[in-house]
Amino acid sequence: MKKLFSSLLFVLAVGTASMNAQSTAMPQQQEKIEVNDAELAQFAEVYQQMRMMNQEVQQEMMTVVQNGDFELQRFNEIHQAKMDPNKEIETTAEEDKKYQAVVTEIEEIQPKYQKKMEEVITESDLSMERYQQMAMALRSDVELQQRLQAILKS
Template sequence: MKKVFAFALVFALGTTALFAQEVTDEQFDKFAKAFQTVQQENNKAQMEMVAVIEEEGLTAERFNTIHQASIDLNTESDATAKEKKQHQAALSKLEAKNEKLQAQMEEKIKASGLSMEKYQEIFQLVQTDPEMQQKLMERFQGQGQQGQGQK
């Protein structure tokens, strides 16, 4: 599935103090659960966004091309007037949908027992620390084995 340019819901909302405090195992477990939920919701959201674009008569790839040209002053768009209108209609719907999705993601993160700030802090650590990345992968592998009754 192609990702919709400018609307991927990757939850790296700003930067926080990366080394503010150590991450406990309990916090990391909560993060891993929330991260997995956010990833699943992100995948669903991307499919929904592609559907919105297609309802307006464009492919996701064409939407991305037109969108890139609309925000890059150095790129001239080859979009027709009809495509520009379709792009704008889809963009309006996507922006409204994106706001709702952001709020839903924040609710899911908070429901996991983490603040947005702590989630973002751990997310940044995982992005920059190979040991944290390995730890996250191990958590996911452990969950998969538990789900299969092997652990």
């Protein structure tokens, strides 16, 4: 479950930036970008704040699942099957009803955290567009990843 929602939050964090930067044309293939140490340090600070928010939202989502009278493992099994058209899972009518109620509540939580993530980025010295560029570059630029890891360790 933690992995599932972690990936969801990463998508939200990067997706938020991309939604706000969609008016600018992005090249199909990621070009290597120049990132100075100050920008990378700012990105690292935002990244750390995002990780803390990630933990908060994971806890809140787990609480929603548990309050929905679901075991985390069972909810996760059902959720993964619903997200993967190649997976089948047998559920009872009651499980389907509880699952839908939990998903609806989780979907109501997401905009709150998405807004918080946007605020963290806009309060930094990075623009949403620059944050997105850096996040995309970090996916493929090993040297940039290593520089970021060094900052995070210090």
